[in-house]
Amino acid sequence: MAVVHFDAVQKVYPNGFEAVKPASFYIEDGEFVVLVGPSGCGKSTMLRMIAGLEEISNGVLQIGDRVVNDIDPADRDIAMVFQNYALYPHMSVRNNIGYGLKNRAVPRDVIAAKVDEAAKMLNLSDYLDRKPSQLSGGQRQRVAMGRAIVRDPALFLFDEPLSNLDAKLRNQMRIEIKALQRRLGVTSVYVTHDQVEAMTMADRIIVMNGGVIEQIGTPSEIYQSPASTFVASFMGAPPMNLLEVTRADTGLRLADQILPLDLPDTGAELILGIRPEDIIPDPNGPFSIMVDIVEELGAHRLLHGRLGDQSVTVHVPKDYTVAEGVLRFAMPIEVLSFFDAASGQRVSR
Amino acid sequence: MTATLKPRKRLRLSTVMDHIVLTLGALFMLVPMLMVLQLSTVPDAEIIQRGPSLHIGDQLDDNFVKAMFEASGFSGKNTGVSMLMNSFILGIGFAVGKIILGMMAAYAIVYFRLRFATLAFWAIFTTLLLPLEVRILPSYEIVQSLGMLNTYQGLIIPLIASATATFFFRQFFMSVPEELVEAARIDGAGPVKFFIDILVPLSRTMIAAMFIIMFVYGWNQYLWPTMITTEEDMYTLVRGIKQIIQVFEGTNLPEYGRGNLLALIAVIPPVLIVVFFQSWFVKGLTESDK
Structure with a gap:
């Protein structure tokens, strides 16, 4: 469990492109925050800076009470769910879920117990010995979730995890992810370009456009009193x-x-x-x-x-x-x- | 024309042509082998007298025993078995060495922010223009001064730096999704773990393909083993065969039958490797999806 604190965090690429203009905000413990915006708005860059996959050019990022600017992704106590699941194709579901624990020298019996528990939670118990290629899209997504859950991280990061699923499955997984997050109470940051996902899942929404945060607020605040014409036209369908x-x-x-x-x-x-x-x-x-x-x-x-x-x-x-x-x-x-x-x-x- | 009730598969001209071309190709490849087989069943004198014929002689067992277990040189150590062994060591060492080195070089080039990675890659790539034959003198000089003449290291190590393998592995690594690398980083896999736990298993089809090519390549090496090995117990098959046929001792005929049979035996391991790895290759291709 952790709070996340952005203090004037900025991302400038070596070619001079400013992907994220200095941003300051605060994510509460156990909060589900959705970063939403059109493609190229910097929301993924923001997430990847939290994950440590992208260097922070300026500013201070704090997870819990640690400044993590220079901490390796593996040591940030985070878990990430990727858009294309990023499952290891040659490993069984069991090994996929347990790989992060194995690398942290967790005893074998503890790994087995945690993997079984996560699999039960995600209805994957019958599939533990299959390879990712033998699973459906929704199941693969669950494996990716399982990989995040077993680690018991302080922070979940989701990078457009539902964009590869069909509409029906997406609605179902949306509810499942939200319910799971509620149950585990882990602080989560979720990136999407789908405003419906943002509205339905978020405790708070951060709307971004062109590297700038346009508005931060609860879904109803964002919907009822948009801070700009961009937010007004981006959120809500129609x-x-x-x-x-x-x-x-x-x-x-x-x-x-x-x-x-x-x-x-x-x-x-x-x-x-x-x-x-x-x-x-x-x-x-x-x-x-x-x-x-x-x-x-x-x-x-x-x-x-x-x-x-x-x-x-x-x-x-x-x-x-x-x-x-x-x-x-x-x-x-x-x-x-x-x-x-x-x-x-x-x-x- | 009356319509037949039974639908009959019509012979199409293109199918016939395909089969003719394939049959001719197969014969072109196989007939020399069969000729060699026939020549290793008849006494050596008959080969000189009659050349290839359809006569199947009774010398096959004799020739086989001679080829495999009898030494041809002075030291008595270069039997067929020992030469086969040496060829295996060369072929496998050559293939494995090239694969390991090629993979590691490609790993460094693709995944690490090296200063001159692209330059390094193209430098490696241009060595394709400099095969062993071009650099044979300096290579020999180095091996000799390292005291590696007549050793397996001397036979294998100078050959394993491979632009081909590096290039193929580089292309393959570049097709591995970036997300996988990132997921592994978050899962706490360092560079070595990522290489061994993720990249190597993912590359197994590539490794199999490389192994086939490189093993056959190494098995067929002739010039380099001839330079490096002067001791008879280090001879490889390919150069040993040459020696058997070369030896004229007074009025004795060269042992054609024995040489021919050994040549046939030398063909078998590469064929087995190809057959074995091909099934593995297909399995790997159909199972994994990236």
């Missing part, structure tokens, strides 16, 4: 609607309507953000959109259309019948987010 608004004497002008809002006038252009499910269809509502496409999703429907010349997505429940054409709606003012159009940063109301 993403938040981002609409340009202009200032008027009595509030903000959106299409032909004035929103009676009193925002401090900084002179900056503003962007209004609203989640698709916060748009309420209302025959007497002040706004109207032209619905072009109705997406049928079973539990609900998505309406894609235009408000003036800006595209908008609306989320309606399944019992709400809609047709293409004009839809009138209302927007509750209290759910709206505003961003500075130039910087993309959230503007407080």
Whole structure:
């Protein structure tokens, strides 16, 4: 069990590329933190710096009460689950799981007991003598988990562990990993580009973009009050609607309507953000959109259309019948987010 | 044309041609061997008189005993058995040495941040242009001054530095996923452990392939053993055969039958190695996935 402390940790590659801009944050003991962002945002580099597979250019990284900047991966008391599982193809499942313990000169009977225990926990008991090539993708993923569990590490690191599984298995493994982490109470850092994984698994999410941490917060904080237009459009499927608004004497002008809002006038252009499910269809509502496409999703429907010349997505429940054409709606003012159009940063109301 | 009810497999021209080419190739390879076999069954005089024929003589046992257990030189130590032994030591030492050295060199080049790794690799690679025959004098000089003439070390060590093996292992190591290296690092495997526990077992198909090639190569060495071994008990088969056929003593004929049989015996171990390792090779290919 351990806390992880980043103090202005930075990664600059020898060619001058700054993969991670100086980042400072704190991971609590037993917390499940998800690093999320598009490819190339530096989230994997961040994880690999924690693992010790990537050197830290500047700053201090602490795991527990040790500064680990110069400590070898093997001695950091961490375990990592890789995207392609990284199982040793020539070893049986048993040896794969026990290899890390064997290298640490753990007595043979202790290894056997721990491997059996981990296998039981992961439903792998019947497969211990097989080779990785004789297992399905989900089972291989479990072996990789087993390899991490037996070591009893202070920190679990996951590098997009579910991205090679099919959708159904991914949902199942997501729950299993989360449940396992809860049960073991081990601090975990999980990297993914899938915002659904981030939302469902995390205690806290760190959203990254271009080597910069855009926002750190609980899933609901991230979802309800994104710190920037990037977070707003990255998190949530479909993403938040981002609409340009202009200032008027009595509030903000959106299409032909004035929103009676009193925002401090900084002179900056503003962007209004609203989640698709916060748009309420209302025959007497002040706004109207032209619905072009109705997406049928079973539990609900998505309406894609235009408000003036800006595209908008609306989320309606399944019992709400809609047709293409004009839809009138209302927007509750209290759910709206505003961003500075130039910087993309959230503007407080 | 009437349609036959029974579907008959039609003989296609291409199939026939394939078989003709393969049959001719097989005959081309096998007939000389059979000729040698025939020549080792007839008395030596008959070989001089009639040359190859279809006559199967009764000298096979005699020739076999002579070939395997009788010495041909002065010291009485270069029997077929001892030459076979020496050839095995050379072939296996040569192959194993090349594989170990090649693997370790490739390991250093691929996995360690050496300053001039690429340069070193290309330097090794260019030695392909400098085979033993080119550097035979300096090599001999060195072996001689190290006092390794007429020893197995002298026979094997100067030959085992191998660009070929290094190159093949380098290509193979570069295809091993980076994640595996990282997983092993986190699992606490140091460089030596990673090499022995992970890389060597992963390379077993490569090792088998290299072993086949290098064993046959080493087995067939002629020039170097001729230079290095002057003592008869160090003779290898390939050079020993030459000597049997070369010896003219007064009115005695060269022992053609004995030499021929020994030549046939010399072919058998490489064939067995290829057959044995091939099955292993296929097994390795189908079992492991990376």
